[in-house]
Amino acid sequence: MKETKHAAADPAARAAMQDVMAAFEAVKAANDERLGALESKRGDALLEEKVARIDASLQAAQGRLDRALSDGRRPALAEGRVIVPDERKAAWDGYLKTGASSLVMLEAKGLSEGVPTAGGYVAPPETERLIERRLQMSSPMRDIATVRTIGAGVFRKPVSTAGIESGWVAETDARPATDPPVLALLEFPAADLYASPAATQALLDDAFVNLDEWLAAECEDAFAGQETEAFVNGNGTNKPKGFLAYTKVADASHAWGEIGYVASGAVGDFDATDPVDRIIDLIYAPKAQYRANGRFVLNRRTAAKIRKFKDADGNYIWSPATAPGAPATLLGYPVSEIETMPDVAADSFALAFGDFAKGYLIVDRAGVRVLRDPYSAKPYVLFYTTKRVGGGVQNFDAIKLMKFAAS
Numbered sequence: 001m002k003e004t005k006h007a008a009a010d011p012a013a014r015a016a017m018q019d020v021m022a023a024f025e026a027v028k029a030a031n032d033e034r035l036g037a038l039e040s041k042r043g044d045a046l047l048e049e050k051v052a053r054i055d056a057s058l059q060a061a062q063g064r065l066d067r068a069l070s071d072g073r074r075p076a077l078a079e080g081r082v083i084v085p086d087e088r089k090a091a092w093d094g095y096l097k098t099g100a101s102s103l104v105m106l107e108a109k110g111l112s113e114g115v116p117t118a119g120g121y122v123a124p125p126e127t128e129r130l131i132e133r134r135l136q137m138s139s140p141m142r143d144i145a146t147v148r149t150i151g152a153g154v155f156r157k158p159v160s161t162a163g164i165e166s167g168w169v170a171e172t173d174a175r176p177a178t179d180p181p182v183l184a185l186l187e188f189p190a191a192d193l194y195a196s197p198a199a200t201q202a203l204l205d206d207a208f209v210n211l212d213e214w215l216a217a218e219c220e221d222a223f224a225g226q227e228t229e230a231f232v233n234g235n236g237t238n239k240p241k242g243f244l245a246y247t248k249v250a251d252a253s254h255a256w257g258e259i260g261y262v263a264s265g266a267v268g269d270f271d272a273t274d275p276v277d278r279i280i281d282l283i284y285a286p287k288a289q290y291r292a293n294g295r296f297v298l299n300r301r302t303a304a305k306i307r308k309f310k311d312a313d314g315n316y317i318w319s320p321a322t323a324p325g326a327p328a329t330l331l332g333y334p335v336s337e338i339e340t341m342p343d344v345a346a347d348s349f350a351l352a353f354g355d356f357a358k359g360y361l362i363v364d365r366a367g368v369r370v371l372r373d374p375y376s377a378k379p380y381v382l383f384y385t386t387k388r389v390g391g392g393v394q395n396f397d398a399i400k401l402m403k404f405a406a407s
Helices: 011-039 045-073 087-098 125-138 140-144 201-205 211-233 275-283 300-306
Strands: 120-122 146-150 154-162 182-189 191-195 198-200 248-250 259-263 295-298 333-337 351-354 360-373 380-393 399-403
Touching: 011 045, 045 300, 087 201, 087 211, 087 360, 125 211, 125 360, 140 211, 140 333, 140 360, 154 360, 182 380, 191 211, 198 201, 211 360, 211 380, 259 275, 275 351, 275 399, 295 300, 300 333
Parallel strands: 146 360, 248 259, 259 399, 295 333
Antiparallel strands: 120 360, 154 182, 191 380, 198 380, 295 351, 351 399, 360 380
């Protein structure tokens, strides 16, 4: 089992954590007051507004905590040390600053692989790793899925959709032949993801600017936003295929190649009488081996609804994070908020549960290319940065959805 260690939180993270806990307690108190008024048939619009206002402050506090944790995980720049760059790194910095290049030190890419992609120079491994680390921090799907680096344009993975047959026999009985396993070949093509951050020549001439750090930071938000949308909703055409883009069927009729779902019990909402029971049904839709590392995936608006649910004993089923860096939990399972998940609406699939590490695969084609363009947007210098990313479901038994419908 992979061991996870949390570094000591900085003061900003601890303060944000305290704000989250305080806001959550305020939400519970206000929601209890609202529920009491409803039970006594004294519904109060002011109470509804109060709960919504406190819930918004809770989300704001959670956002501050997430930013503080993200800043704390970013690789620190060396201080007080003089680092002597190797010749290839020096050539790379020279290319970024002035456009000067040495073909001996830099690897040029100018061929097309069936797509109209411009050429450029392959970034050094240090720059590539810096971009990958930043994406890992800002892309929630990369944090929960399996990520594999590949050396080809397509990753092919054979999987067994039906296990090897077996049987019991006596010592001297004949051993009849069994049917061979049924294999399927899954393909994960890597598509081009690009961004064109701009810089002034004055910025490039500044000796104190770490250009690798700057380039990675500029690409971080652009790449992470596009990736996350594709990993959830992408159609697989020149982009990864999202887990919501596959055929979805009722879990009782689920077969390989399809994503199973359970119904919420109400059109466009949770069931009015037993919403918690429906969430429990979703938890037990995957087999036992996928529940051990299961987690919920939803957006913040769906989370705001679920935070107000109680079990039969009157306990809230949502628990906020108990330490900086730890996730919130729902019925004991961790929660990942992904903003590209749909909202709760009629026939939407706004809630997912499962083992995403086993269920979803992200493939990164090794190499990041950068083309320096000082002409197209004068006086700015553009850096056309390209990386190749693919993704798709690799195990259709590991991820289940909730459909917001009566059945």
